[in-house]
Amino acid sequence: MAAVSRRGMDLTAKGPEQTWSVIAAARMIIDVLRSRAPGRAAKSAKTAHEFFELSLKNNPSKFGIACTKGCAYCCHVSVTATAPEIFLVAHKIRELPQQDFGDALMRVRAADQRTRNMSSRQRANNKIPCAMLKDGLCSVYEARPGACRGFTSVSADDCRNGFNGLPVQINTPAVWTALRSAHKQALWGALAAVNLPHECYEFHHALRIALELPDAETRWLSGEDIFAGVAREIISDPAAVASNKRIIDQVVAGALGHEIPQ
Numbered sequence: 001m002a003a004v005s006r007r008g009m010d011l012t013a014k015g016p017e018q019t020w021s022v023i024a025a026a027r028m029i030i031d032v033l034r035s036r037a038p039g040r041a042a043k044s045a046k047t048a049h050e051f052f053e054l055s056l057k058n059n060p061s062k063f064g065i066a067c068t069k070g071c072a073y074c075c076h077v078s079v080t081a082t083a084p085e086i087f088l089v090a091h092k093i094r095e096l097p098q099q100d101f102g103d104a105l106m107r108v109r110a111a112d113q114r115t116r117n118m119s120s121r122q123r124a125n126n127k128i129p130c131a132m133l134k135d136g137l138c139s140v141y142e143a144r145p146g147a148c149r150g151f152t153s154v155s156a157d158d159c160r161n162g163f164n165g166l167p168v169q170i171n172t173p174a175v176w177t178a179l180r181s182a183h184k185q186a187l188w189g190a191l192a193a194v195n196l197p198h199e200c201y202e203f204h205h206a207l208r209i210a211l212e213l214p215d216a217e218t219r220w221l222s223g224e225d226i227f228a229g230v231a232r233e234i235i236s237d238p239a240a241v242a243s244n245k246r247i248i249d250q251v252v253a254g255a256l257g258h259e260i261p262q
């Protein structure tokens, strides 16, 4: 845990060492979730994001990314996030002055109304911007969900073409893909270890609930399914479901000091 909190995950290390880095990150997240700190769900997402960012800093990629400030093609596709990630964004919005908070809530409600029940394809085709996008910039950048952090591209032309409806493949450097997986595994494993849901919810609808219910986070932490009516990410490939389960089981066992299942 000390090594991981100093430098994050080392992608040049052998497989088992990388697994132990994810387990250490999960353990740090579990410690946050088990604390009595108010807002600990949001803090757990922040810990997962810090693990991702620190790891990214210490694992330079051979491939540069084309993502730059003001380029926001990818902020027009559907985003899903875990409950803690949603609460972290809600905290960021709640810090705003009252007028700005009201504006942000209005944008979230309008975006939810437009995108509710849309498929990812419909969402992309309709070029509907994320409610958090303001003047071409993410207004909650430091708190943005893991899905946004991991989604990078080596070619802005590909992103522009995809935005304009052309069939393109968006290539993400392996470092981002690997660290996004590690981020998910650590956060999902930690949530599973403390018996909280690790499902990923449609961003606008879930954020609206987190902003409209003043005690949303406390109710969620006490086991209430406040996101019951929100669309959630479904993984349809049975092999991917089985593989996710196996990894989460390993992370939970390792983080709780039990024997790791193979």
Ligand code: SF4
Pocket: 074, 075, 076, 079, 130, 131, 132, 133, 137, 138, 139, 140, 141, 144, 145, 148
């Ligand atoms: S949260 Fe920020 S980075 Fe993510 S899609 Fe919305 S505007 Fe873009």
